[in-house]
Amino acid sequence: MSSLVFLDPAYPAGRLADINAPQLPVTLQGVNRGDGVFESMLYTQQAVRKIEAHLARLAVSAEASDLPIPDERSWRAAVDTAVADFDATGGAEEAVVKLVAMRGELDQDPAVCWVTVTPAPRVGMEQRETGVDVLFLDRGYDSKLAERAPWLLMGAKTLSYAVNMAALRYARKHGAHEVIFTSADGVVLEAPTATVLLAQRDGETRRLLTPMLETGILPGTTQSAIFDAAQQDGWELGYGPLRPEDLYQADGVWLVSSVRLLTPVRTLDAKPIRMDAELHEQLSALADSIR
């Protein structure tokens, strides 16, 4: 069973609600305008992973959207209530804890906020093993745009994900599973719901690279945690402006996200990508160790 808890000032631990019942009026700006923010976290082995990093990013997204949201304590209490209910009603080996805050009907209304816990989609777990075929698609933005255009909400995780979803549907209609967006000036950006990671092996040196944040991509909480762990483990780290050639020449390319963890890229635009099995094993162990 899945669980739903609303943040509600009258219920300090959050208000449990029926996830299958109607809950939202159609008049909310969040519903009509995709005007809200969200986070997805992995819940497994009795722990919600990286909750601190996700709450911090939620606050940044909300700030970029001028959307006042409840404090961290309220979110943590609602998460606790939601996962307790989830476990009590069956649980799952891996689950997705989703935080959503959306604008109400009027600008002065408080944000409508909730937490859901649902079993993790099987396909993501399978793709950790099988890998994915990926298309490069143009995101249309210049890689230097983000800083000068705050109204574009680049780097904020909003509910306006129609383009991300359309890109994934486009990929599936064209025989692939996933997408890596590139900028108008040809720089590698991110996947619609994941961060891009690549590894290079150079003699004894192992190097881990990811696109730089200045391109306007979402700061990946899993990428960041893997980087921390990899550095401890002796890897060199780097932040690119990365080009498609860099991915083709890498010793491994992955999509990383909180719920799906580390997904190996098998092909890019139907061309095979090298995958160093040892590096993959090392990185998978690092990803699994994230708390």
Add this chain to the structure above:
Amino acid sequence: MSSLVFLDPAYPAGRLADINAPQLPVTLQGVNRGDGVFESMLYTQQAVRKIEAHLARLAVSAEASDLPIPDERSWRAAVDTAVADFDATGGAEEAVVKLVAMRGELDQDPAVCWVTVTPAPRVGMEQRETGVDVLFLDRGYDSKLAERAPWLLMGAKTLSYAVNMAALRYARKHGAHEVIFTSADGVVLEAPTATVLLAQRDGETRRLLTPMLETGILPGTTQSAIFDAAQQDGWELGYGPLRPEDLYQADGVWLVSSVRLLTPVRTLDAKPIRMDAELHEQLSALADSIR
């Protein structure tokens, strides 16, 4: 009072529902991903204006989003039920009829579709008289991008409007009312919820211009109807690649939309815009005559 009617195969005339009550589960992709499409129409003097053009554009947006939606007859029946209920419970001189179709929880679920009728916001009616101060903001896209990147859903009216709303908030924080987006290559595009129109007077010749659709803007139903009426009335018509200079040199610049009709632009980036009173009066009469 406002009215809400869901499209529902079990109710051929649509199913009346309480607009103030919870109606949508939180699990819909439309709710979580801004993954859906919409239209807004003006209802005044017992008529929903341009319903045919709006239903046609809704179908185009849905097609671009791979979202199967009910046929026109179902939408028209729901609109009839909704406006009848609206009038029976008080009505209003001007009202907004909104059509929404959003993706359900699972990809194979039917779209969740509804019609609302609400009184038109007073501010839009006032701005027809007072005019608006407008900022140019960079939309970040190249003006030639739309054709080659269908996954960006340019020209589709989706629920993912967070950037449009953020741009309007940005303008309001900076002393303006409205925004006109420009492309990365400096071409005039559209307003977040309106089309740009400009007029030139050249001796006896009156010319009406609007940005060309190839820039990826939404095809404006009101712009199109005004163009038709203006041509009948002897105006010359043109489709630009328009530059900001063209707006500064025009004899009138307007934002046009279905609900707000014709809103004069008073300033652009704080520089005054000429407004030929006679042309404004003529165009206002044309806009009012649209059925």
